[in-house]
Amino acid sequence: MELRTENLRKVFTTDVVETHALNGVSIDIHDGEFVAIMGPSGCGKSTLLNILGMLDTPTEGTYMLDGREVSTLKEDERTAYRRGKIGFVFQSFNLIEELNVSENVGLPLGYLGIKGEKRRKLVAETLERMGISHRATHHPNQLSGGQQQRVAIARAVVSRPGLILADEPTGNLDSKNGIEVMELLRELNREGTTVVMVTHSQRDASYADRIINLFDGQIVDSLAERM
Numbered sequence: 001m002e003l004r005t006e007n008l009r010k011v012f013t014t015d016v017v018e019t020h021a022l023n024g025v026s027i028d029i030h031d032g033e034f035v036a037i038m039g040p041s042g043c044g045k046s047t048l049l050n051i052l053g054m055l056d057t058p059t060e061g062t063y064m065l066d067g068r069e070v071s072t073l074k075e076d077e078r079t080a081y082r083r084g085k086i087g088f089v090f091q092s093f094n095l096i097e098e099l100n101v102s103e104n105v106g107l108p109l110g111y112l113g114i115k116g117e118k119r120r121k122l123v124a125e126t127l128e129r130m131g132i133s134h135r136a137t138h139h140p141n142q143l144s145g146g147q148q149q150r151v152a153i154a155r156a157v158v159s160r161p162g163l164i165l166a167d168e169p170t171g172n173l174d175s176k177n178g179i180e181v182m183e184l185l186r187e188l189n190r191e192g193t194t195v196v197m198v199t200h201s202q203r204d205a206s207y208a209d210r211i212i213n214l215f216d217g218q219i220v221d222s223l224a225e226r227m
Contacts, residue, residue, distance in 0.1 A: 001066050001085065001162035001194045003029040003052060008061035010047050010217075021047040022058065023217040029196060031162075034189040036205040037198045039214035045198040046167055048214070052196060053086055053165045054078040066162070084112050087156030087164045089185075091171035093148045095140040095155075101127065102136045105154045112159060122158055130154040130184065146177030153184055157193070164188060166197040170204055182207050 010022040021044045029035050037045050050056040051063060054070055057078075063071040070081060087108075095104050106123045109115075114122065127133045130150045140148055149169065156164055166185065170178035178201075186207050189195045197208065205211050213220045 002031045003027070003163070003194070003196070004064040006062045008048070008051065008058045008063065010044070010051065010056070011059045021217055025061070025217070025219055027212060027219065029194065032189070032192050032194055033210065034186065034195045034208045035197070036208035036211045037196065037214060038200070038205055038211055043214045044217040045214055049165055049167055049196065049198050053088060054082045084108070084159045085161050085163060087159070087161040089153055089156050089164060089166040089169045091168035093140070093152045093172070095148055095151060097140050100137050100139050101132065101151050104140070104151055105158050108155060108159045126154045126158045145173050146180060149173060149177070149181050150184070153181065157188060161193070163194045163196070166195065168199055169197065170201060178204070
């Protein structure tokens, strides 16, 4: 899945202050690329990721996702367009405590109208791939942090999206589990999925093909990383 932004600007305004989170961001991300976005806290990384994931819209500029201008879509149109196309992985896992592992992973399929045996098969295949099948009937509070993030990744990829957006995916994990999560993301990327990841970790960024550095809402450089 290809992404292109031109001159993205995002301004947050309150009664007393105007904050320029993004200031003229233009990027091209090619189909099948793995890109890491780095920079200090408050530089606009998560704001950019939210716009790329169609969770928010820019104040100015254009965003083309697979050749379609999506920055001007209304909220319900954005929701409909991203279903099945974009998978999200967050630092905080965002699993639903009342649902077991299989039910959490199957949620995106329900939104796509996939039910019954097809849904059960897709969930089982994805859990197997993530090495978490033995926890299918467990609830999130019965899992370690590494296991919860595997479930979160399974939920992100169960609908076979062309794009995965990851916001500090190893931020709550120890080194061993963090490396395992990064290996999973790299494997998905090698199979053709475009991955865009926000991270503070130089180790995690080393898995990417390219690093985009942000500072004060602007791109300061874009470097090839993985050979």
